[in-house]
Amino acid sequence: MNKSNFEIFRVCSRGGHEYYHIIPKKELNDFPENVQKLSIAEKKDKYLVLKMPDCKVTLFKGGRMLIEDLPEGSDTRAQAIVEEIMG
Amino acid sequence: MDIEKIREDFPQLRHNFIYFDSGATALKPIPVLQAVRDYYDKYSTNIGRGIYKTSHKATVAYEKSHHKVLEFFQGDGEVIFTKNCTEAINIVAHGIDWKPQDKIIATYLEHNSNLLPWFRLKKFGVVVELLKCDPEGNIDLNELKQRIDNHTRLVAITHASNVIGTILPVAEITEISHKKGAMVLIDGAQGAPHLEIKLNEIDCDFYAVSGHKMMGPTGTGILFFKKKYFDELNPLNLGGGTVSDVYTDSYKLVKNWERFEGGTPNIAGGIGLGAAVDYLNAIGMSEIRKHEIELTAYFMDQLRKIDGVRIHGKMEPEKRTGVVSFRIKDIPSHRIAIIADEVGNVAIRSGLHCAFLMTRDILKEEQGTARASFYIYNTKDEIDHFVEIIKKIAKDE
Structure with missing residues (x-):
């Protein structure tokens, strides 16, 4: 599953902070296996918080995500992050 | 005042949906x-x-x-x-x-x-x-x-x-x-x-x-x-x-x-x-006000019991409307909002609330606050449900 399986929305671009809301076109059954290779900052029943070099990502089991606090104009970076998480 | 009867007037509430974003726009009755x-x-x-x-x-x-x-x-x-x-x-x-x-x-x-x-x-x-x-x-x-x-x-x-x-x-x-x-x-x-x-x-x-x-x-x-x-x-x-x-x-x-x-x-x-x-x-505006004060007081009481939660603004519910901004530790407000929605079907607002000077410069919340806002169709049961989610978010692993 790659970035084309997701819809990426810029939800907030205020005061230089950019947030992206990622919605899978088809809901996943569980976290992607690839997350094991990533740094997990927080693990809860229904979601994980992943620590990326430049931001954090909240990832839900169904594939919904929130990419937190990138600099303004980070659309390409947001797409790359989705790819990286999905593997 | 029969809140359950009032809630029947709001079709959206029939779908396991908790709406705490009336500060942005209210639900519409039949x-x-x-x-x-x-x-x-x-x-x-x-x-x-x-x-x-x-x-x-x-x-x-x-x-x-x-x-x-x-x-x-x-x-x-x-x-x-x-x-x-x-x-x-x-x-x-x-x-x-x-x-x-x-x-x-x-x-x-x-x-x-x-x-x-x-x-x-x-x-x-x-x-x-x-x-x-x-x-x-x-x-x-x-x-x-x-x-x-x-x-x-x-x-x-x-x-x-x-x-x-x-x-x-x-x-x-x-x-x-x-x-x-x-x-x-x-x-x-x-x-x-x-x-x-x-x-x-x-x-x-x-x-x-x-x-x-x-x-x-x-x-x-x-x-x-x-x-x-x-x-x-x-x-x-x-x-x-x-x-x-x-x-x-x-x-x-x-x-x-x-x-x-x-x-x-x-x-x-x-x-x-x-x-x-x-x-x-x-319904009567005085009844609406009374209900909102009650909900706001109840919500703030619950929040005060949770470690790591900070409520912004006055602590006396009668001095405020049913708008409650809060933070949970250093967790970004948008994360709180998306978890509330995904895990509990609770709609709240997050961010700077189009009030940059107030949120960023006075409250010192550079990345905004989580904000719950109540109206006549909300209940204490809904607040209880939301508070459980907040507790889980605030709880350390």
């Missing part, structure tokens, strides 16, 4: 939906133009809504319909003949809608000064007195903060401003839906309202102004409906609200707004 539907189904024609029966019916219904709104706000003045509160404020900003060195005083509490229209006037030489507030939303009335000078034409202030819910002493502010010769505009977006408004007592010159936040359809707003401004205020849009006569190089404006609502207005919305006023009247 009578409002029905009024809009009836217009489109049975008499969807233009107003003020046709001599036929359905046009007459639409005209009467739309006009009647104006009267209902004026009565609801207990004001001796004029009411015009706008597309939202923002437009209502912009009508005043564009409608007054400002002169260089005129001064406008606003506050750090304001929503962008009650700041940016004034900032734009700077290019005409208008001076805009901002009064600071403390983190509870208190402003210093003595400072206000001192700041109002001979150049001050307008004090523009919110009735209640959309970030922390603090209710401002608007009658007192109006009195102070009038004594020193300044007009007063109140941004009532967060006040009108939740408080009993007696404009005759507040005595402000302009009161701007968001119709959709008081259960009216989206695309509705209200501007109230005193009669003396009827000729002083230039309409934003001129065109169909605004004139009684047109000559080769001039025109004569009509003498009623149509002057300010150029072109075909949002007829369905206006009629729906009238139905919303009927709905609020039937």
Whole structure:
């Protein structure tokens, strides 16, 4: 599953902070296996918080995500992050 | 008051949905939906133009809504319909003949809608000064007195903060401003839906309202102004409906609200707004206020018991509307909001709330706050459900 399986929305671009809301076109059954290779900052029943070099990502089991606090104009970076998480 | 019965009037609540974002827009009850539907189904024609029966019916219904709104706000003045509160404020900003060195005083509490229209006037030489507030939303009335000078034409202030819910002493502010010769505009977006408004007592010159936040359809707003401004205020849009006569190089404006609502207005919305006023009247604004104070007190009590949660604003629920901004440790507000939605189907708002100065500079919340805002259709059970989610978010692994 790659970035084309997701819809990426810029939800907030205020005061230089950019947030992206990622919605899978088809809901996943569980976290992607690839997350094991990533740094997990927080693990809860229904979601994980992943620590990326430049931001954090909240990832839900169904594939919904929130990419937190990138600099303004980070659309390409947001797409790359989705790819990286999905593997 | 039977809240369960009231909840039946809101179809969206039948789908396991907890809505704590009424500060952004309110849910719409069936009578409002029905009024809009009836217009489109049975008499969807233009107003003020046709001599036929359905046009007459639409005209009467739309006009009647104006009267209902004026009565609801207990004001001796004029009411015009706008597309939202923002437009209502912009009508005043564009409608007054400002002169260089005129001064406008606003506050750090304001929503962008009650700041940016004034900032734009700077290019005409208008001076805009901002009064600071403390983190509870208190402003210093003595400072206000001192700041109002001979150049001050307008004090523009919110009735209640959309970030922390603090209710401002608007009658007192109006009195102070009038004594020193300044007009007063109140941004009532967060006040009108939740408080009993007696404009005759507040005595402000302009009161701007968001119709959709008081259960009216989206695309509705209200501007109230005193009669003396009827000729002083230039309409934003001129065109169909605004004139009684047109000559080769001039025109004569009509003498009623149509002057300010150029072109075909949002007829369905206006009629729906009238139905919303009927709905609020039937419940009673004092009952709504009582319920919201109870919910706010309950929510804040629950939040105070959770380690790592910090509530912003006044701790006395009767001094605020049902808007509660909070943070959980250092967790970004958007993360709190998305978890609430995904895990618990709870809709809250997050971020800077279009009040950058208040949220970022006064509350020091660079990345915003999580904000729950209540209305008559919310319950303590819903709050309990949300509080459980907050506890889980706050709990360390």
